[in-house]
Amino acid sequence: MIDLITKNLPALQVVIPLMAAPICAIFNRGRLAWTIAFIVAIVSFAISAALLSQTLDGGVISYHLGGWAPPIGIEYRVDVLNAFVLLIVSGIAVVTLPYAVKSVAQEIPQEKQGFFYTALLLCLTGLLGVTITGDAFNVFVFLEISSLSTYALVATGAERNRRALTAAYNYLIMGTVGATFFVIGLGLLYMATGTLNMVDLAHQITLRGDSRMLHMGFAFVLVGIGLKLAMFPLHLWLPNAYTFAPSAVSVFISATSTKVAVYVLLRFMFGIFGFDYAYQQSTLQYVLLPLALLAMFAASLVAVFQTDLKRMLAYSSIAQVGYMLLGTAFMTQTGVMATVIHLFNHAVTKATLFMVAGAFVYSVGSSKISDLKGLGRAMPWTSAAFVVGGLSLIGIPLTVGFVSKWYLVQAALELGWWPIAAAIVLSSLIAVAYVWRIVETLYLHSPSPDSKAKEAPLAMIIPMWVLAAATVYFGTHAALTSAAASRAASTLISASNIIWQ
Amino acid sequence: MDHHSILRVVSKLLIPPIIVYALYVQWHGDYGPGGGFQAGVIFAVAFILYGLVFGVEAMTDVLPTSFIRVAMSLGVLIYAGTGLYALLAGYNFLDYEAIGHGGHHAQEWGILIVELGVGITVASVMIGIFVAFASRTPKLKDEDW
Amino acid sequence: MQEVVFDLEFIIGHYNYWLFVILMMTGLYITVSRGNLIKKVVGLNLFQTSVFMLYISMGKIEGGTAPILTGDPNTVYSNPVPHVLILTAIVVGIATTALALALVVRIREEFGTIEEDELTEIEEKLEFAEQGDDAIPVSGEASVNKRESGGK
Amino acid sequence: MMTGISLAAVINVLLFTFLVMTAIAIVRVRHLFAVAMLSGVFSLLSAGLFVALDAVDVAFTEAAVGAGISTVLMLGTMALTVTREKSTKRSPVLPIFVCLVTGAALVYSTLDMPAFGTAQAPIHEHVAPDYIARTPEEIGVPNIVTGILASYRGYDTLGETTVIFTAAVAVVLLLGSFSRKKQKRTGKE
């Protein structure tokens, strides 16, 4: 039995949540669905931890679904990079679910909770499926599972604020356009190579050489994924979606879905393309890099002027995606490593902060900044968690945010790109402005006299502080994450055909 | 709804052949065009027609919503369960070789079972979505069309 | 990258693709430019269907038949892989459409309109109300109108 | 062989003309009922095209889904919302620009595409021949599409089934539970 499980870990990683979802739907009971979801999340986390430990030495696990060898069949291919991302996604699921109990009970009507957790499980399934697969078209299928369930989850925020509906609709339209672009890109790739398996694609691309189909396939995949990961001018769906989604959903998707999209981008850019260094380099440096910089500044500046905490965090997410893209655009080992480590670091940080926002919504009924005055006293734990997460967002040492920034700046300096290095630190200063506004509101204002805010329940505080502690722990013991990220970067690089700088 | 009596008669006549056709498409998918998905849609169309003509309530009397909910979940479970069965039998996930005697026989049975799962899910999901839409009170009168 | 020569043969071999592109862009245009939420969904459908056509046309082999085995060893079959992919994509498409339309129904219920311009207007009012310290909860068309008249 | 080419070409051109006309009509018509019908017509025409391109399974599905289910859903939505589209005040410049750029990119990519219908394209040389050759031996079903769909790439189809299931879950989450008795306006007070 043990042997059976260890042999089939990659399949089980996705199949367990996939099968749990319909089971939840059959019973359609909120409490039971939650229990199933929580157990599944823990199992998924254990599986991804096992996968990471198996691949950490640089090994690759290839699993043939249906017993058909690729490229005929669909392959699950786990290396240290996607094992790391799997761990992030399932880990966030494990902490989000206990947190969700109270906030979902408050925000979602009882009779819908069963389906709510079903949708959450489907979202998890989709994200895990996208991450683990080695087949390009399979990415699309699972991307749509996660996207569709996310649209619905965002829309359930309508119970609290009806604007969640328009947010979900806009998200759906832009997400679907993105998915269709992705499909067009895949089609062009397929047309040029005749295969859909990622490894085979990379091989065929080198074999058949350069063509316009590949160039445009690259461009369409970039735009399609760019829409999903809220790359700067394509980010318009994100702020409202994160703001009006139920708290637990904001926590989960902010920490996972953009990260998975960034992973897909990394995989396509370095794992599949790499046929034409000059083309790729110019795309990255003349398109992606400016957009990333723009995101870092524009989105951060917009964040400063927000009046709602959740929306502020959403804009900050767009800026942080800019950091990840920037690391990618460097096209160096350190740059990719900075991106990968920031995937983790930002997931932990942002999840903490959205949990804080959710706790405020739970206790105060609002995440408007003007309603948070003086809560540092009434909600000491929640407010302190905000400070930890906020410091990490700025990139103060001893937090994970610092580690990311360190590697990012180092990557810029290695290339001798001084202005970029300056831009990175400068943009993190803007984070000081928006984070400190909240800190000041929380601690240096007198609470409104009729405020009856109480500390959030323990079920919310504990997950929040688990993440806050992770923010500090991995900020002080970054050897673990940086080793994984560094290994992931070098695996990606050694697998690609690019001549690296 | 008296002025729709012709419609009612015609649809009553139409529904059984549609269902038979759906079943044909379901089982014939190996040989010609068709399969679980198409069959599921056609099957759903029969019920949707019934619902359109006789009202959603009449339809949900025949097909309770709780049944739809279980059916759509069951379809996915049948499909994934086939895979899991293979996995537990020591093969890879979804390897039909685990079924029956292996070879063509296994593949045919495997395909049949998973197509059944697809069919069940698709049919019940389509009916379910229709019910969800149709259960909302229409705001338009007939003459607005 | 090969040299492109625009002779008649090239055009005959490629005009299909260009026609698909035109259809695709029509769909995309509807999605991006129209203000009516249902029309946007229709546009999205159009866009996706045209992409499907592009896929299927790749698989076509001149003189080939549908990929259903005939038993004759000399038969040329068109490429079945795009068909499989597009079957999946169609299903994803209808799933998206259903969800989008459900959202449209809910939006109409909550906001009283499905025109993007009017929605933006209402949302801006809501935003304004949310920003004020004494935000009055606004719900439905009626109260929005009330605020409008009250604001004058 | 020549007649085959020209016949296919004629059918294609005819279908295309209708498709483009329908698409333009959809852009211009404001009555949503007509739009829904035209969208159904578009699906039917494309199904015809799929048949011409040897994709019978796809044609079948497109007809059932595009002309059937989605039309029903659109009509159902209209019954619950409105039937006429209002004119928008927004400028069409940006959408046109986006479409032109995207279209140009696509046309650019087609320049390197193998000519329509040639058997020497990469996609006919790699992997696909394996499917055609191996299906009779390994799967034993005559419909190759079914063989790939349900066996070789069966996992994609599991995903596809899950997508459909997800859609149902999503719609139920949005429009309330299935049972009519619980149907209450859940709008915010």
Place this chain on the structure above:
Amino acid sequence: MIAIDGSTGILLAIGIPLIVTLFIAAFSRMPNLRDASSVIAAVLTFLVVLDLLGMVNAGQTPSVSLFEVMPGLVISFSIEPLGMIFALVASGLWIPAAIYSIGYMRAENERHLTRFNICYALAISAAIGIAFSANLFTLFIFYEVLTVSTYPLVAHKQTDEARRGARTYLAILMSTSILFLLTAIIWTWSATGTLDFQPGGFIAGHVDPALVPVLLALFAFGIGKAALMPFHRWLPSAMVAPTPVSALLHAVAVVKAGVFTMLKVGVYVFGVDYLSQTDASQWLVWLASASILIASIIALTKDDLKARLAYSTVSQLSYITLGMAMATQMGIIGGTMHIVTHAIGKITLFMCAGAIYVATHKKKVSELDGLGREMPFTFIAFTIASISIIGLPPFAGAWSKMYLMLGAANSGQLALIGVLLVSSLLNIAYLMPIVARGFFAPSPVAAHSLGAAAADDGKRWREAPFLCVLPLCLTALLCILLVFEIGPLYEFLLHIPILPEVPTP
């Protein structure tokens, strides 16, 4: 005293203020216990630091490594003479500051004292962490901790004015540290592969000599706490804080952490010898000189007592920067010594300003007429400290200035001696009038005062509460006593390495 080894000592010195925050939090409803635990922690910390001094004097180098944050970047501590001096100043002055805080804050009926005490202790812990850091990375971490932990102190009053001041404080300190200091550190790291402080520095040979001044500029401006112009604005705007906080900022921890870092970078990153060879710090000499003179002139124009003292601090800090920039041994010794003498002098001045405020609620220099006769202890202490700051013999301040002048002479820049002399004259001009007004100006007529009710016995004002006056008398006394310790201090500071440890064969 219990025998402790070096690494435990370091951890204790940093840890005691940290641990005491728990006690403070626990005693938040018992004010006496809470405040007493601060004072006890201060005494204990000072004793531990003294113990460490003993070890250093015995020729040991206590050091300890905690954990690796990122590969190659370790949190570790190691004691060298410069850090030892700073730790002594910070922990030693915490004792009077803690006592004074009790007196002041209670007399002013300030609220949120638990938060105040916790942040105060955190700041001290961070300062000692900075003092003992064995590498730039550790130093940077504690530097940021110091910034963050002092922010609530500056904003303590929670008024709009306080929030605004605190915002400026945080904005300047944080942006300079992230923008310049962090960049400088990462640059150093990517150029040399190490961040460990080494005697004689480790930059030489790794960075293009033409870029060395740029790197130095990043460091000099990045260390915003040294209040080098033009990044000095935070210091005057932090004046909104309660006076014990100003004392902490100006004397005990914050600005001293800044100039200490400046010296440390000069000595252990660049190396004094390397700096003097490359003339990389020449521009800094002139900037510091300008800073000294301009800040003194601005101080002259300020009528608000605390603002005047704040600009005086800006000017005095640049003495220390100047000492580093001269790149001579005497300059470094003078600079380090000035950390000590200025700290003691300035803490006295601030405590006096606070005592005056507590007793009379007067903030402006022009209101102090005749107060010296009514508050003799406060004003005598003020006078002693002023003379020390000005640098007139026999008080301690005279010696640090003398060494700085020697340094200037050694580096052959005689103009600097002129700068130092002129600035001393300016010091006299802005400090002495205060003393003169206090003692010699006639008291304003009772009718002019709004609070005229107390004019019966002719003595309208009394000294501030005992707990306010006692510490300032102690530190004033220290200004005098330090004169007798200048010799040993000088001997001790001679150990600061000027050349690389391994001389080239």
